[in-house]
Amino acid sequence: xxxxxxxxDILFEEFGHRNWWPAETxxxxxxxxxxxxxTRWENVEVAIDNLKAHGLMTPETLTKADxxxxxxxVRVTGFYRQKAKRLSLISKHFAANPEILQKPVGLLRKExxxxxxxxxxTADSIVLYAANKPKFVVDAYTTRMLKCVGIEGTYCQLQxxxxxxxxxxxxxxxxxxxxxxEYGKYFCNKKRCHECLLLxxx
DNA sequence: CACCAGGTTGACC
DNA sequence: GGTCAACATGGT
Numbered sequence: 751x752x753x754x755x756x757x758x759d760i761l762f763e764e765f766g767h768r769n770w771w772p773a774e775t776x777x778x779x780x781x782x783x784x785x786x787x788x789t790r791w792e793n794v795e796v797a798i799d800n801l802k803a804h805g806l807m808t809p810e811t812l813t814k815a816d817x818x819x820x821x822x823x824v825r826v827t828g829f830y831r832q833k834a835k836r837l838s839l840i841s842k843h844f845a846a847n848p849e850i851l852q853k854p855v856g857l858l859r860k861e862x863x864x865x866x867x868x869x870x871x872t873a874d875s876i877v878l879y880a881a882n883k884p885k886f887v888v889d890a891y892t893t894r895m896l897k898c899v900g901i902e903g904t905y906c907q908l909q910x911x912x913x914x915x916x917x918x919x920x921x922x923x924x925x926x927x928x929x930x931x932e933y934g935k936y937f938c939n940k941k942r943c944h945e946c947l948l949l950x951x952x
Numbered sequence: 953c954a955c956c957a958g959g960t961t962g963a964c965c
Numbered sequence: 966g967g968t969c970a971a972c973a974t975g976g977t
Contacts, residue, residue, distance in 0.1 A: 771958095782958095783958090784959095786957090786958050786959090787957095787958080787959040787960070788956090788957060788958085788959050788960085788972085788973095789957055789958080789959090789973095789974080789975090790956095790957050790958080790975075790976075791958065792975095792976090793957085793974075793975065793976090794958090825973085825974070826974065826975075827973090827974070827975095828957085828972080828973040828974040828975075829959090829960095829971095829972045829973055829974080830972095830973065830974075831972080831973085832960085832961090832971095832972055832973090833972095836960090866960085866961080867959090867960065867961085868960080869959060869960045869961080870959090870960095871958080871959065871960090872959070872960080875958080887958090889958050889959085890957085890958070890959085891958070892958095904967095927958090931958060934958085935958095939956090940955085940956065940957090941955090941956095
């Protein structure tokens with residue numbers, strides 16, 4: 751059995767099922783993916799509620815919204831001028847391409863990466879949690895956790911490790927990423943990784 | 953007061 | 966290819 755499967759089992763045993771990325775619509779995942787960049791999820795939830803209160807959680811309405819109003823709604827998430835502008839542009843792209851999330855994984859990922867404000871992690875989060883297609887999301891927590899067990903590399907290298915050692919199962923990928931974040935929150939800070947003993951018997 | 957949060961970009965080497 | 970400041974609010 752590969753070590754990454756073992757880690758999954760250990761984390762699942764420790765934390766159980768995570769209700770990860772709750773969202774009413776796929777587009778809400780897209781919006782959340784932008785807003786959560788370098789930001790706590792609790793703040794993102796406030797911004798999402800603000801947008802919903804103004805009826806701005808669809809590509810069509812967000813496209814027409816004044817960027818100043820979007821800024822107001824998302825200020826709580828930081829980098830709010832950037833994020834508002836990018837959300838506006840992204841909503842225009844989604845409004846003009848309603849079927850975008852139905853596209854094949856490779857094509858979809860490439861198209862998402864072409865949008866301002868969408869990098870590797872955001873693109874993969876959208877592919878996995880909004881389009882429900884198997885792409886493993888690598889984030890800061892993932893990088894730290896792998897470092898705990900002696901694995902380092904670029905985004906794509908780390909992603910390849912997961913995707914080559916795990917069955918390409920959407921629910922597995924979703925759950926695993928959620929478990930890694932949970933592990934990171936409790937045990938692995940930027941300063942130090944205590945409690946890596948959780949993963950010490952590999 | 954210092955540091956960090958579910959990153960991305962553009963400039964520079 | 967890699968590194969680095971800028972982006973900005975809110976919590977500890």
